[in-house]
Amino acid sequence: MDTRLLDQSVDLLKTRRNAWAQLPVARKLEYVQSVLEGYARVAPRQVEACNRAKGIAADSPMAGEEWVHPYLVVRTLRLLRDSLRQIAEHGRPAFPRGRTRTRKNGQLVAQVFPLSLPDRILYPGFRGEIWMQPGVTQANLEENMAALYWRSDAEGAVALVLGAGNVAAIGPTDLAHKLFVEGRVCLFKHNPVNEYLAPFLEEAFGELIRDGYVRTCAGGVEVGEYLCQHTGVDEIHLTGSDRTYESIVFGTAPEAVERIRKNQPLITKRVTAELGNVTPVIVVPGPWSESDILFHAENIATQVANNSGFNCLSSRVLVTHRDWPGSEKLMAAIRVQLEALPERAAYYPGAEKRYEHILTAHPTAQPVGPRREGVIPYTLIPGIHPEEKDDPCFSTECFMPVLAQTALAGADAVEFLKNAVDFCNETLWGTLCANLIIHPRTARDLGAKLEDAIAELRYGSVAVNQWVAMGYVWGSTSWGAFPGSTPADIQSGVGAVHNAFMFDRQEKSVVYGPFRMWPKPPWFATHRGMGRVFARATRLEARPGLARALSVALASVRG
Helix, strand or coil: CCHHHHHHHHHHHHHHHHHHHCCCHHHHHHHHHHHHHHHHHHHHHHHHHHHHHCCCCCCCHHHHHHHHHHHHHHHHHHHHHHHHHHHHHHCCCCCCHHHEEECCCCCEEEEEECCCHHHHHHCCCCEEEEEECCCCCCCCHHHHECHHHCCCCCCCCEEEEECCCCCCCHHHHHHHHHHHHCCCEEEEECCHHHHHHHHHHHHHCHHHHHCCCEEEECCCHHHHHHHHCCCCCCEEEEECCHHHHHHHHHCCCCCHHHHHHHCCCCCCCEEEEECCCCEEEEECCCCCCHHHHHHHHHHHHHHHHHHHHCCCCCEEEEEEECCCCHHHHHHHHHHHHHHCCCCCECCCCCHHHHHHHHHHHCCCCEEECCCECCECCEEEECCCCCCCCCCHHHHCCCCCCEEEEEEECCCCHHHHHHHHHHHHHHCCCCCCEEEEECCHHHHHHHCHHHHHHHHHCCCCEEEECCCCHHHHHCCCCEEECCCCCECCECCCEECEEECCCCECCEEEEEEECCCCCCCCCCCCCCCCCHHHHHHHHHHHHHCCCHHHHHHHHHHHHCC
């Protein structure tokens, strides 16, 4: 490890941190436009590199998955550019009063999706909201937006951003958030798992690197430890596991356990983090037809198979009603969908060992397909008793394509939903994201009780009827753990990213989608044109226009 080069990077950033914090918004607009154009340019090469690294053939139906990531990056940068333009004109991002509402308990809600006609074309029937923390009202909303750009006491800082190893979009969007929303100069450390992404990130952020506002480095654990403890680093951001967080904040020596128990961190500088989740899918009983079951079997199978389950938002536990006849039908249909999907390489380090641990705990697990070296088959684990709180499928994030299932009682949909919310809050590890699927007729019967249940779910993002990943890719919704974690009980982390409107005190994002869709959603694993759709959508986000939007819609219909 060459600490001299690392020190030089930190020292340079220290000299540039206040210049970046005080840089005119017009100049930051030029930088964000440069990064946007850069990512649109590198996108095809990045997609090819990701598919090679993950063992996905160019003609595989799974090859299109990787196009979602440049789409997300370019969209997020475009939305940040729009907010910076508003700040340049008005001093703060403008948020129209007609897009806010106040819940009966006084909580302010801002509708942040859809934002345009192209949004409505690609995501028909979807809506996205950010629910604010207590104390944020319509009257003071602007005072809780983009503090960096109007506070006279805003100072610069050096942020160490530790890149994630699983998803190509995480690093650049985390970096963009720290730069343009929080006003930090950044040292970005590439993750060894996907260090092959370095040339693309460094090309896209080239102007910021040239001017000394961003530096990058590579290396393993020893480089990360050195930089985390570096006196020139003011704060840290990571996307990873809670174990990584604890090793950074409390150390790795035997006495770290005692420090965690006493909440006595070794590192006291600011640390923001997104640390994963045991993501539930709550299936509310109702008058589902056979075609409803088939649609949501595809929906849920996609959430298991995408990126071979190496996502913090992959569905991990299906929560069904104990006496609903549709529960067994849905599990059987999910299995059929998974059987039809190509097998995936277990590219993420340690995955096969973790899989062995799960099989040891659950010898009756049901692999979908054969087990062989380098491959983890899609696996179902039905019938885990909800009282088994220490079951590894409940207590740890199974970072692999495994879906467990548990069944809860309930005299009706209202009681079941209450039991499901309590189970997710009290038993499942993490506070990042949750999914809820409910038939429209059942939703009408529940009325306000449905929104009450959403409010009671202690997750940073909740999706109704469609995958919570939509809230991740839109950029206008925030992404992060539910507020309230402490270093000693970090759960899914602290802080939020994306959030292109730059809200300072958000509590959660909520995604609403249609119960059924036609044409088939382009993010479904069974959509034959996924790559074509999101390649066109990336170009649309780089240069919005009606003709490009219609081209995306046409590609989607052909799925």
